[in-house]
Amino acid sequence: MSASEAMSAPATHPVPSRLPGAGPWVTLGLLLALIALASLAVGTVPVPPSAILGSVWESLGLGEASHRLEPMQRAVLLTLRLPRVVLGVLVGAVLATTGAALQALxxxxxxxxGLLGTSSGAALGAVLAIVMDVALAAHVGGFRMLVVPGAAFLGALAATLLALRLGSGGGRTDTPRVLLAGxxxxxxAFAGMGLLTHAASDAQLRTITFWSLGSLGGASWEAVGAASVPLLATLGLLLRESRALNLMLLGEREAWHLGVDVERxxxxLILAAALGVGSAVAFCGIIGFVGLxxxxLLRIALGPDHRRLLAASALSGASLLLASDLLARTLASPSELPVGALTSVLGVPAFIALLARKGAA
Structure with missing residues (x-):
């Protein structure tokens, strides 16, 4: 392709030159706020939304709250539900934004x-740590609570790097080969998990089953503090690549002519996916279909401009995961359904509809 042809590529495959209106972001932001408020209010110990809003209003120094929380309500809200909501927002946003970036790439x-092997690698690392719990406990001491998340993250990173290595050759990364390697x-990884479960005790099997199906039940301020750094870093890395992702839609050669270092x-993006998804799986288990x-669906509704799509994906992913977690906590109360299984149940019909739409197109 000549230089003149490369320069004319945006004219034949236009990429928007300015951001569209902020209407979708406002709508999605309000939806997320409402779902978060419902997640904080609904549960075995109900907390009136007016008391939550009044407490926030008072904490900002804007006046006194008309409804005050009882000690039990305050403890449940601040110790259990608020860190759960914060972790759900971060994980849902990262999963959806990572999916949007990889779909463009x-x-x-x-x-x-999950097609890169990230989720299954994290699962293998976590299962290995659970099965080896007794052997590891003697060496990690006070850091025992971080063993499973740490092993899951290392497993995710190792699996992604292996897929990237197998999909690379001749100094370039072949994206179809990366997917096949993933x-x-x-x-x-799933074969290794199957073998490890035979060595697990009954208590370990229950832990493995619940963890592999995904849950926000282990959320705490310590988990939020440990997970927020890699999750926020992933969001920052992905959002700054919106222009490059728009150009990648034209094709790798066209994007290279327009100044994108395609290989880098x-x-x-693949390493950012490993960082974000590995951290999400490490603290919440496998949560499927959010990133898909x-x-x-947003690409169908809003178009392919990633300056709009990535931010909308972050807000929508957070809303979907919080809504699924709210259903998981309330449908079988006082017990709790695994949120990863619930997102899969909700996601399968939508995935079939996407396949049918793509086939018809």
Missing amino acids: FRNPLVEP VAVSAG LKRR LVPA
């Missing part, structure tokens, strides 16, 4: 972070 609306790595972009459905 691979130019396929049916790609999701599928192979996932299969190997591929590696940055949210960006795919």
